[in-house]
Amino acid sequence: MRRMRAFLDEHTTWLVESFRALPPRIPFQHGIDVPLLDGTVTIFHDPTHRGKCRVEGDVLLVGGDGPHVPRRVRDHLKAEARREISAQVDILTERAGLKAGRITVRDQVSRWGSCAANGNLSFNWRLVCAKADILTYVVAHEVAHLRHMNHSPAFWSLTEELAPGSRKARAWLREHGAALHRIG
DSSP: OHHHHHHHHHHHHHHHHHHHHSOOOBOOOTTOEEEETTEEEEEEEOTTOOSSOEEETTEEEEOSOGGGHHHHHHHHHHHHHHHHHHHHHHHHHHHHTOOOOOEEEEOOSSOSEEEOTTSOEEEEGGGGGSOHHHHHHHHHHHHHHTTOSSOOHHHHHHHHHHSTTHHHHHHHHHHHHHHHTTBO
16 A cells, blocks of 8 residues: 555656546537547437437437436447448458458457457447548458467558558557547
8 A cells, every 4th residue: 555655646747647638538418529430420319209329410319318318329339330340341351251250349448359269359339439441440450360360460461451551540549549438
């Protein structure tokens, strides 16, 4: 306990500055703009709307009771991510002559995607809040792992073949990825 207190005392300024440097949170509530692939949608809560959330132009229409809006928006974005990621996996595995296992989409804290030895692929739903080329890069990265379970030159070559410009997308994700985690 004493060592922890000493660390905090010694690094207080750094900690405060680090928290201040975090991108702002984007809460899922009425009137808030949320990035969605290559565009932005504005959350519009209409308690009389029945059925699932839906995008109408640049509006994300959300029904139901107010306290349920964040969950409903998150569920909608996860479904959109699953649809978009699954489509990309199909395209890229066919192009590479590979076969993927099960595809899962969840809220990963430290990874954008992963590939298991059995071919199952897992992705972070927040990729749907990035530009389409970023999502495609992450999918290409994991699809390339179906052939190369490492980060060898052959792996990076295949990744670039599947998603041209992947270096730029990778750099963008390193620089802006923390902002994606602040959404929701």
